[in-house]
Amino acid sequence: MAVAGAVVFIGHDGKVKVERGLIWREDMRKAASNGNDGAGAGVANGEAIKQKPVHSERLTRMLTAHRTAAIQASMANRADVALAAMVSQLAERLLADYRSRSRVVVQINMGRPNLKNDAQNIDQSRAVAVIEDKFTLWTSRVEAVVGSDMSSFDWLLQQPQEDVLALCVSVSINTVTSREDSPTVEVSGLMSALSLDMADWWEPTADTYLSHVGKDRIIGIVADAVSPQIAHTLTKLKKEELIKVAEEHLSGLRWLPDNLKKVTT
Known part of the structure; x- marks a missing residue:
């Protein structure tokens, strides 16, 4: 707290707001480098010093792109969840104080996130195949109406609204992150x-995971998911052979990295 400060601002309700306990990033770096120096020690032992991430930023974005595709494919058949997701975003934008808003996951706009920017292998995903089949079908239907004398609004009133809603909301989902x-x-x-x-949509193959992490990580995964004894037999293999053998051992075991697991409370 010795180096913390506060920000004073006007909230959406027109009243003065104060955010306390904020620290400049530069001060956090200084505190981390002087970890035994008074008040800085608490910061150095807390948030300022972080462990090295398990995955690179590039791999994290690739994994979460595959997660996005799976959520899209699943939601395309769940109009109830799609409606709740869309309405929650509309309600937060209109009714919630901006500081209490959640991170935007449903991007209510006229575009689709380009997952291939973060996962070049995304076209091989079964989830993408599912969502693309639905998207192509409805695109052809809408385009046929646009070229006719009927308005798209009148035509949509005659269609199963839940199918169109679920598809449109699902393809707007974007959970890609580098965190x-x-x-x-x-x-x-x-x-x-x-x-x-x-695990129903993704598994650790050479292309989706194993070639993007180090040997120690692969051996550690095999030790946890298969057995320490089998992992020990892999320690002297070269990277290419290790990836191939590990892929065979992990096939069908439904192993997932933490950022693809559903958090249970």
Whole structure:
């Protein structure tokens, strides 16, 4: 607290607000480098010093892109969850104080997130195949109406509204992040509502995971998911051979990294 300060501002209700206990990033770095120096020690032993992430930023974004595709594919058949997700975002934008708003997961706009920017192998995902089939079907239907004398609004009134709603909301989902942690409360909420288990949509192959992490990480995963004895036999293998053998051992075991697991409370 010796280096902390406060920010005073006007809230949406027109009243003065104060955010206390804030620290400049530069001061946090100084405190971390002087960990035994008075008040700085508490900061150095707390948030300022972090362990090295298990996954690189690039791999984390790739993993969460696959998570996004799985949520999209699951939601495309769940109009109830899609409606709740959309309405929650509308309600928060209009009714909640901006500081209490959750991280935006449902991007209510006219575009779709391009998951291939973060996961070049996303086209191989079964989830993408599911969502693309639905998207292509409805795109062809809407385009046919646009070229006719009937308005798209009149035509949509005659369609099963829940199917169109679920599809449009599902493809707006974007949970891609570079943060190395478990899913946020918002993402976990969607996964729980959809009964989504990422092991149904993703597994650790050379392309999706194993070639992007080090040998120690692969051996550690085999030790946890298979057995320490088998993992020990892999220690002297070269990286290429290790990846191949580990992929065979892990196949069908439904192992997931933490940022693809659903958080249970």
